[in-house]
Amino acid sequence: MITDPVTALGDLFSREVDQRTASFVRPSDTDGPDWGVYDGDAFLGMLYAEQGPSGLHWRVNGSSERHRDLHDAVRALRRPASWPRERAEVQHWARRLLTDKSLAAVDIETTGLHEAWAVQIAATDRDGRVLFAEYVNPLAEIEPAAAAVHKIDPERVVAAPTFGELLPALTEALHGRTCVTYNMPFDRKVLDRELTRHHGGAHTPAVRWLANCTWVDAMEPYAVWKGLWSAKHGRYRAQKLGGPHDAVEDCRTLLSRIEQMAAVPSPARP
Template sequence: MTITDPARLEDLFTRTVDEHPVQFVRPADTDRPTWAAYEGGTYLGTVNAEPDGSRPRWRVQTTHEAHDDLDDAVRALRRPASWPREREQAAHWARRLLADDSLLAVDVETTGLNNAYAVQIAAVDRSGIVVFNEHVRPNAVLEPAAVAVHGITPERVASAATFTELLPRLTDVLHGRTLVSYKADFDRGVFERELARHHGDPAAAGQWLGRVRWEDAMVPEAVWRGLWSVKRGAYRNQPLGGPHDAVADCKLLLAKLEQMAATVPAPRW
């Protein structure tokens, strides 16, 4: 349930977040949209609703950060005590990547989610220069649900080059590089599937992939944001939030790395 009008909320209400009930209590000395949050009788912290167009922003009082969703504000309140240290580790990871001269952000748009083939492949270097961007004729069914996400139609790729035709350029661009991707196991899996189809040999695909270094940004970014899911016992993965154009998503990923790398370390007492 999305809360669009906090004024309609009661002074005392319960909301289930990640399958765990959280009680919200408005302090008796105010009529402002402010609630103290309790879980299992333990005080988590206080959240305030602030107007922001048609939907409120939920600000965590102790950290002053704002969230679009009340559930995410609760997840921020649930952070383990180790989060500042883990966030700094994620920031250090991002700094290390951005200091790597061989770094490329890579994104692949595909025919679907399962056993997918590429319809667009892009690679962008750490300065934002596009070093590869091609649509790909997949020679496979392009699922309507995938088209609805990225807008690449069968007609758009009907005359595009195949992966086999693009492979020499991809080899020149990618081999010897560090590749960072958002959910790297998915993008790497697409490459592995394409290479196996091209070579007719999974071992040859593995040899090609062994000449690049893959880094996954999804988990470090989830740690950096610190939205703790008690259901999963882990930080909640977030969508990249891009337009599902391979180049634009690569540039957004690099911007996220810059944001993570710029994190000021927490003071050590």
């Protein structure tokens, strides 16, 4: 978040945003807290600093869109001209998804970010009703960084069932459903590893089990919906889901984000 007092920014300043310099120039006909933003010689648009009850926001180019983070405001100015069309496509995607009566939101809390095992698995239906919610004994160490995020320590899961013990109930809850997750490749990989371990290292049963669900990722559509363009990567910047890192509540948060995308409200609110 920008820490410079607005009064100290001056008429000219610059910021490195995604490894590309953005230059800020205050127009000569004003001494107000507004700046034209340039990417090299290209004019991106205007940003207006506004101080409100909740702190400093940056309003984008005469619109109602506001960002707390100056870098995010620059990313909004950098979004490609195709964004309205791409965002409309996300809206249609979200609306179609929400009409799927088999829809299940799935979330998995894990032992870490690499070679991870499940410590909590949850699934809810389209209306947020719980289909499955269990802590899992991972039979592996929980990394301190992961425990700091989801607050699941070894004592919480030491007496919990193993994945194999939970597999029949998980199968009943998910098979035949459209399963939407946030960062689907990661969650699906966790299930793949759990299933492969359960079957003694055989991968084919894991592939077959996963094929009984239709897997959908909401992370990329949500990035498009937010529309914050990363000049470094040449794509929309991935966003945090914003849930409490409890598997059930994160499922409900995910459904809320999909509902937001279906309605297409303002991407950044005051």
